[in-house]
Amino acid sequence: MDVATQALALVLLVVVGAGCREETQAEPLKSLKPEPLPSLAVPGEAAPDAPRPASPSEGEVAGPIQGEPLPASALRVALAGERVRVGEETFEPARPDDAARLAQRVKGHTVLVVPDADTFLVQTSELFTVLRDSAESVWLAHPDGPVAYPVVLRDEAGFRAWLEEVAPGKLRIIMRADGFELTTSVGKLPGPDPNGPSVPVRAGRQDIVTLRRGLGLLKGRFKTSEDICLVPSFGTEVAQAARALGGNFTAPGEPLFDILCFVYPTPHKAPDGG
Template identity: 70%
Template sequence: MLCPLLAVVGCREEKAAEPLQSLKPAPLPSLATGGSRASEDGGPVARGDVPESAPVYGEALPSNALRLSLAGEQVRLGGETFEPSRSASIARLAERVKGHEVVLVPDADTFLAQVSELLAMLRDSAETVWLAHPDAPVAYPLVLRDEDGFRVWLAEVAPGKLRIIQRADGFELSTSVGKLPGPDANGPSVPVREGRQDLATLRHGLGLLKGRFKQSEDICLVPSFGTEVSQAARALGAVYTAPGEPLFDTLCLVFPTPPRVRDGG
């Protein structure tokens, strides 16, 4: 009696479970091959010793922003000079910038570690913080995160969690599923060439990551704390593929958690 009954009601075919291999994330693209960057006609570009120059893109400089000029451990606003490492001085500067757009204008010799107190104050007081490019009239709007804030961001459940780790030997492009492979498996994704940042290849690598993580809307630049602020600004330019056209909507800059601010003015 069982078989005729099955013939009437039909048999439900059970679908075999997908193999565990199919649950693995898709592999990351690679910058390991020498001709990984496409030329304008679609053919491969051979890697030379000297990196190609990359056009500088970004946003137009904000016209109404307060201009903060960096000079080591000092910062100038108009005719005034402030020392953010001193509590009275940074308190006065905080009052000046509160609720305003500000644009940071780096010199050649100011390092990220020297501006940690300034960046922490701007994160809490300014309406919007921009970083100007040292070589072109463009700037980049930033979300500022110290080390603790960066760890909180990393812990969020979201695809990608893309980071540009800026090191002395190049750029490491890191994701939630590993780093983008470069020419040396033990080195950065985009090594320096002849002592210079390879911004053209960095831009290409970021384009590969955007293609892999299409839903990712933000990216963090994590410079070593001995990096010049001007070099960090140049790296941010690689996120743009044309004027006003970033690959990612939100640019985050990670800075060192500042030491305790000294007393005095």
């Protein structure tokens, strides 16, 4: 065999060998799906409508009161329906003149909002707008213990803008009459009833103990997420919303998420006179 023939045979061998190589398969799209969320459903637990042996005690549902120490030297704003009290002064933030006076009173201050038992979130929209725009920082006091929670106030538009930010998690506590729905950018944290909230009410009370456990599961899943938003229904008492914020703490001064966002209703503009 001459040199030219040998060279041709070698080229053919290389080409055939290359054609026999297996092509690398592209990774199937299903492998790119996000990791599934953990679940609050306990294996072997009875169905939600099955009778339970006994009603849980208040301690089993509420758990220990956890939070941050009350902020020193904070300006206290006590709620009383659509009015608020700061020291000896009373304001009705829905009135433009009172809102302007209150803005001057709280400007540059750390403010501690102290809820009563009967003020609903829908009554506080003008107040929280003033505090968001004028106060240095805002804390919400727990109604049952000497702790409080620093909050970032967002109205409905601010909340929507936050949701549109590109960031992992976007964790929300949707506070409903029947419990807490823990929602993320990849779906809802499953609870004992797939058709119900993640954390149903127990014995007619909000289950802060299980809420805390659910938030711990979310922290384990979204390790880099630093903030979480509490979104109460606007017919919720502010005191109840404050209690829910305690679910973010595993011990005094030890939050699961560093930034607590609190969503309040956007104030309704008065109709123009004509």
